[in-house]
Amino acid sequence: MNGRERVRRALTFQSPDRVPRELWTLPGIRMFRQKELETVIHRFPPDFIEPDFSYGIGNKVRGTRAMVGRYVDEWGCPFEVGEPGVIGEVKEPPLANWKMINHLQPPMEVLKNADLSRVNRFCAETEKFVKVQTTIRPFERLQFLRGTENLMMDLAWGVREVFQLLEMVHEFYLQELSLWIETDVDGILMMDDWGSQKNLLISPHMWREIFRPLYAEYCQLIQGSKKFVFFHSDGNIMKILPDLIELDVDALNAQLFCMNIEEIGRLYKGKITFWGEIDRQWILPFGTVEDVQEAVWRVRLALDDGLGGVIAQCEWGNDVPDENIDAVFKTWEEPKKTSECL
Numbered sequence: 001m002n003g004r005e006r007v008r009r010a011l012t013f014q015s016p017d018r019v020p021r022e023l024w025t026l027p028g029i030r031m032f033r034q035k036e037l038e039t040v041i042h043r044f045p046p047d048f049i050e051p052d053f054s055y056g057i058g059n060k061v062r063g064t065r066a067m068v069g070r071y072v073d074e075w076g077c078p079f080e081v082g083e084p085g086v087i088g089e090v091k092e093p094p095l096a097n098w099k100m101i102n103h104l105q106p107p108m109e110v111l112k113n114a115d116l117s118r119v120n121r122f123c124a125e126t127e128k129f130v131k132v133q134t135t136i137r138p139f140e141r142l143q144f145l146r147g148t149e150n151l152m153m154d155l156a157w158g159v160r161e162v163f164q165l166l167e168m169v170h171e172f173y174l175q176e177l178s179l180w181i182e183t184d185v186d187g188i189l190m191m192d193d194w195g196s197q198k199n200l201l202i203s204p205h206m207w208r209e210i211f212r213p214l215y216a217e218y219c220q221l222i223q224g225s226k227k228f229v230f231f232h233s234d235g236n237i238m239k240i241l242p243d244l245i246e247l248d249v250d251a252l253n254a255q256l257f258c259m260n261i262e263e264i265g266r267l268y269k270g271k272i273t274f275w276g277e278i279d280r281q282w283i284l285p286f287g288t289v290e291d292v293q294e295a296v297w298r299v300r301l302a303l304d305d306g307l308g309g310v311i312a313q314c315e316w317g318n319d320v321p322d323e324n325i326d327a328v329f330k331t332w333e334e335p336k337k338t339s340e341c342l
Helices: 003-011 027-032 034-043 098-103 108-112 119-125 138-146 148-157 160-180 204-224 238-246 261-268 289-303 322-333
Strands: 021-025 069-072 078-081 129-133 187-191 228-233 251-254 273-275 310-316
Touching: 003 129, 003 310, 021 027, 021 034, 021 322, 027 034, 034 322, 098 160, 108 160, 138 148, 138 160, 138 204, 148 160, 160 187, 160 204, 187 204, 204 228, 204 238, 238 261, 261 289, 289 310, 289 322, 310 322
Parallel strands: 021 310, 129 187, 187 228, 228 251, 251 273, 273 310
Antiparallel strands: 069 078
16 A cells, blocks of 8 residues: 555545554754654655645745744744744734735735646656645734734734735635645645644634634635645644534644543544644653653554544654654554553
8 A cells, every 4th residue: 555545545534554654844853863864764654745846935035944043934024043943933023013014915926936837747656645735824824924912912802904914814825725726736734823732822713703714715625626634733722623623624733732632532533634743842852762652552542443534643843852753653553452451
């Protein structure tokens, strides 16, 4: 069974020959630990692959991403990077003052000058599942542009300009998505970090009223093109898991260890594919190999019934030892056992 078929079977609950796997890395891993990365990938080849494509260069881009200093992205958001190999934070949002909104222009040059001409051939020549990561992240993009505290107040007060900005961002993402639904990729990824450590960042009612319709439109476009929907969110998002299932999201990458994994399994196993992860806040960077093994088994006992619906994914941060990443994938390969065996 090749990677593409294995992932498809996992997503559709049709008993893949083994759990598909995928490794995410922070930029610092490729920058400073390339040999370790190559060793892990050789031992545990991923079943996913990114297509061969390029976007246009944004007119506002300045600096180098993930290097110490300031990097300005295509929307004009300045990211302050304090250590090499991380993404950084926006300290001075370009729309801190609403007076600037009439001067904001979406970076359409990024899409206009995109080169997707190699994508279909790439898909035809690989046996892996081709998943593209789009830039779709409306809530986070509003935070980058406006600032998190400002945005929260805007949403609470229902400020007119915030909806004007959201419509602009949404239209850009729809145009981005229109490029990908015409290709042969297998899956399309969108993301937004919706959770704090213990709860949603906004009320479930506000989320459903303002943001769920945007995701519904994205999902409908992706599903209409016969592709799989992948969604990522950090934090505790327990309260919107039913919504994501209703939207027919196929695979969810969430911080399971911020939530009650056993309760998630009881309520939602078999209804959506849980695409990772293993706790990257504490267990991966600070735990022993045995801690990692126990964490993987906790996920497996709650969610893995052998029929599909799980993907062995984790994120390799700059401070994570390679033996812990190795332990993640080794443990996913072990024969399934019951809680009585632990």
